[in-house]
Amino acid sequence: MHIPDAKPRIAISACLLGNPVRFNGGHKQSSLCSDVLARHVAFVPLCPEVAIGLGTPREPIRLVGAPENPRARGTVRSELDVTDALAAYGRQMATQLDDISGFILMQKSPSCGMERVKVYAANGHTQPGGGSGVFAQALMQACPDLPVEEDGRLNDAVLRENFLTRVYAHADWQRLRQAGLSRRAIVDFHSRYKYQLMASNPLQYKVLGRLVAQLAEHSLEEFAPQYFSQLMQALKKPATRGTHCNVLLHLSGYLKDALGAEDRREMRHLIDQYRAGVIPLVVPLTLLKHHFRRHPDHYVARQAYMQPHPETLSLRNGI
Numbered sequence: 001m002h003i004p005d006a007k008p009r010i011a012i013s014a015c016l017l018g019n020p021v022r023f024n025g026g027h028k029q030s031s032l033c034s035d036v037l038a039r040h041v042a043f044v045p046l047c048p049e050v051a052i053g054l055g056t057p058r059e060p061i062r063l064v065g066a067p068e069n070p071r072a073r074g075t076v077r078s079e080l081d082v083t084d085a086l087a088a089y090g091r092q093m094a095t096q097l098d099d100i101s102g103f104i105l106m107q108k109s110p111s112c113g114m115e116r117v118k119v120y121a122a123n124g125h126t127q128p129g130g131g132s133g134v135f136a137q138a139l140m141q142a143c144p145d146l147p148v149e150e151d152g153r154l155n156d157a158v159l160r161e162n163f164l165t166r167v168y169a170h171a172d173w174q175r176l177r178q179a180g181l182s183r184r185a186i187v188d189f190h191s192r193y194k195y196q197l198m199a200s201n202p203l204q205y206k207v208l209g210r211l212v213a214q215l216a217e218h219s220l221e222e223f224a225p226q227y228f229s230q231l232m233q234a235l236k237k238p239a240t241r242g243t244h245c246n247v248l249l250h251l252s253g254y255l256k257d258a259l260g261a262e263d264r265r266e267m268r269h270l271i272d273q274y275r276a277g278v279i280p281l282v283v284p285l286t287l288l289k290h291h292f293r294r295h296p297d298h299y300v301a302r303q304a305y306m307q308p309h310p311e312t313l314s315l316r317n318g319i
């Protein structure tokens with residue numbers, strides 16, 4: 001069975017790990033990050049505001065102007081404008097941190113917030129929809145394939161599972177690149193992600209299948225980044241109970257000759273119960289894995305879908 005191996009490196013807003021770097025000298029420690037994820041990933045903490053030379057404690061900053069392109073200015077001294085420094089640091093980190101597989105950002109921050117950060121108009125009112133923190137926006141623009149999430153959104157079990165699935169897929173691809181890309185390695189990689197893609201994004205599953213079928217017509221240098229970018233975009237879409245059920249039924253199909261009628265009925269019953277929201281995904285998957293242990297299938301065993309992230313993270317207990 002495919003087991004994600006080395007710990008992926010994830011950059012994180014330093015205040016989420018309990019570092020006292022906020023404007024008031026405090027932190028925003030996240031127990032999910034500090035207590036749970038820290039056991040499975042290697043965190044790379046950074047604080048953009050400290051990095052550009054603002055001390056701690058410091059005058060708070062806020063976003064002002066157009067929500068799509070705001071300025072980060074001081075709340076006391078409006079002439080203090082750190083927009084360019086924060087954006088430059090975002091671009092610098094995008095290049096420098098070339099071994100990370102994800103980024104966890106602090107929500108609502110004018111520097112780190114991913115979305116819906118308050119943006120103030122000239123009259124002092126906040127504007128509908130808000131914007132992105134300046135550092136976060138520069139980083140996301142420079143690294144469109146990097147899995148990025150906010151700590152707050154990670155409290156949602158579906159978003160958490162989706163983010164970590166993407167993180168481990170990103171790390172998997174980085175290992176492949178380090179080992180040396182070849183046409184064969186890409187086809188093999190894609191075949192391992194077949195059912196994960198089918199669960200996340202059935203439409204893009206077909207599009208990517210057609211793309212990989214044309215691999216021989218392209219140069220490797222041109223094809224590989226294009227493929228990876230499309231894969232990461234496709235995996236952004238969280239799988240639903242319906243798409244998971246579709247994959248579970250496909251995978252059960254590999255057992256149809258090995259299982260008796262009663263085992264098949266039990267499998268089908270658990271998939272139906274999962275579809276109805278009575279039990280979590282881990283239940284039908286555990287039975288499926290049990291049957292595949294007794295009746296191994298090489299192709300299924302290599303599927304990322306069977307274990308896209310470490311079992312001890314228990315991410316499929318909550319979805």
Ligand code: SF4
Binds near residue numbers: 046048049
């Ligand atoms: S949100 Fe970002 S800039 Fe603010 S304290 Fe945390 S790491 Fe630093």
